[in-house]
Amino acid sequence: MLAMRDLKPAQLTQLQTSFPELTVLTMADLSETNLNDINIIYGYYQTTAGKTLLSQLLASSHSQLQWVQTISAGVDYLPFKALNDRHVLVTNASGIHAQSIAQNVFGYLLYFERALDQAVVAKSQKHYGIDTDKIVNLDDKNLLIFGPGHVGQQIAKVAKAFNMTVYGVSHSGQAKADFDEIVDDRHYEALLAKADYIVNIMPLTTETNKFFNRAFFDKLTTQPIFINVGRGPSVDEAALHGALTTGQLKAAALDVFDPEPLAATSPLWDDANLMITPHTSGYVQHFSHAYFNVFLPNLTQFMQDGTLVQNLVDMHKHY
Amino acid sequence: MLAMRDLKPAQLTQLQTSFPELTVLTMADLSETNLNDINIIYGYYQTTAGKTLLSQLLASSHSQLQWVQTISAGVDYLPFKALNDRHVLVTNASGIHAQSIAQNVFGYLLYFERALDQAVVAKSQKHYGIDTDKIVNLDDKNLLIFGPGHVGQQIAKVAKAFNMTVYGVSHSGQAKADFDEIVDDRHYEALLAKADYIVNIMPLTTETNKFFNRAFFDKLTTQPIFINVGRGPSVDEAALHGALTTGQLKAAALDVFDPEPLAATSPLWDDANLMITPHTSGYVQHFSHAYFNVFLPNLTQFMQDGTLVQNLVDMHKHY
Known part of the structure; x- marks a missing residue:
């Protein structure tokens, strides 16, 4: 051995x-x-x-x-x-990585939704006050998880504790604990209209390569927050940059890139409302x-x- | 009316x-x-x-x-x-505020523990990389909640979904759902030796006024993260500043102050590893x-x- x-x-x-x-x-x-x-x-x-x-x-x-x-x-x-x-x-x-990745997913969401981004800036300016109109509650929001495997199931478990509604998309569409509904990967489009948050944790295959592309982002109407903790090549980074620029996405968090490390010349570095972690969400x-x-x-x-x-x-x- | x-x-x-x-x-x-x-x-x-x-x-x-x-x-x-x-x-x-406050509590914890503070700084420098030694998993950590009321119980519920062990301190010591153990407020000292995270959500009374003072912080040996989402006067701010300075506390997050707004001259503004939110954790x-x-x-x-x-x-x- x-x-x-x-x-x-x-x-x-x-x-x-x-x-x-x-x-x-x-x-x-x-x-x-x-x-x-x-x-x-x-x-x-x-x-x-x-x-x-x-x-x-x-x-x-x-x-x-x-x-x-x-x-x-x-x-x-x-x-x-x-x-x-x-x-x-x-x-x-x-x-092994399920607990860690789920923790990062909620770290990203809460950072944006509880206006902790504003709080960090305000503290640096010794300013007491943030724009409370930007504070959002996770409870009663709809979370859509692409890939309800070990990691997706742990994300769903925490989401239920936060009183969220949890939808999943998988190859089989088979039901899993803590998901309100799972559909197969040919029937997810109706769920996009409900999604407040979209998380990708699908394995990278020929079918999931560039799955989150311009056509995907063009279908969004709810300005969700998008999180990729799966694989970098599942996301078309130029299309994601576009979706952040046009406001199709409210915000995004990326832990994986194509290629890694993310090139210093990538326009993603300058995107507001984007959190970047260097493939550390699964760190245990x-x-x-x-x-x-x-x-x-x-x-x-x-x-x-x-x-x-x-x-x-x-x-x-x-x- | x-x-x-x-x-x-x-x-x-x-x-x-x-x-x-x-x-x-x-x-x-x-x-x-x-x-x-x-x-x-x-x-x-x-x-x-x-x-x-x-x-x-x-x-x-x-x-x-x-x-x-x-x-x-x-x-x-x-x-x-x-x-x-x-x-x-x-x-x-x-x-009414329980869901919101619980969300802020985990927003603070995950910001520090998943090294999102580093990620924010690294992005501003277009730097791909963080110190992974600073990343900590919440699972298997011990959370100690002072005040297991509505809010404390919602915090405990989410903590269990993250696979944490949850302890509580209350006036009666009466058991509650999602707490592994609750002790009464005369017998909590043994729990301090286990605490990775301490959250205050007690009501302000003559007994809880300045409860978190220098004597309290001096008993800590585990360098926990301290979070106050209860009332400002329950914390002696000078003692908290001292505990952050000496490293008795690893980090802290405060949503409430005495008085509010926090004075521009407070030394807390300059404390590293302190997150400040302006009494917005309960925002709904x-x-x-x-x-x-x-x-x-x-x-x-x-x-x-x-x-x-x-x-x-x-x-x-x-x-």
């Missing part, structure tokens, strides 16, 4: 105790002689070194690679065809602990029979 | 239809000849005109005043002894509607038998 992400000493001890037959290598241990012994990659992410290594293993007829555990929830960057051809299983880190304190705990049940099962119990990625859906 | 707060035309029509025997006066209608006819004051607040009028009515042996409906939830400013001597009932606006869109709906069931009962069904203030507890 190759640990691309460092294991803590206690985690390494736990692996060695539970699975004495398992050899754990780090990137520094790799050589031409042990490369093909790797059966599991723990902590895979799309660094240059990671991409090179994975290509090399998938191209080698002697590679023993059977399972890749990514560090991210979204896995759009993987070479799915090659992985599938070689019958390599992929598991993602879905679920004690990530190492949470991540290892997603991996361990899978490893236990894998060592018994080569199968996995959770977070398995569908090689055709790519999420 | 005197309407110190304007009634909307539809509300006035509703009153005239339901209670044809009721005469509704506005402040402009008042004269020496009708002053003593006032039996109800709707929308009372501590303006100079309000205070003068109330004193005059309470001092007049011919006054018919029976009931004062305040515009605020906290009623610490009322002349309780005189009201009690004259057997005047008081109802407050408790409950469509307040007029919500307020009238708190009043109406009471008026209906009052017109029948002179009693009230909700939001009655205890003349000895003062809340």
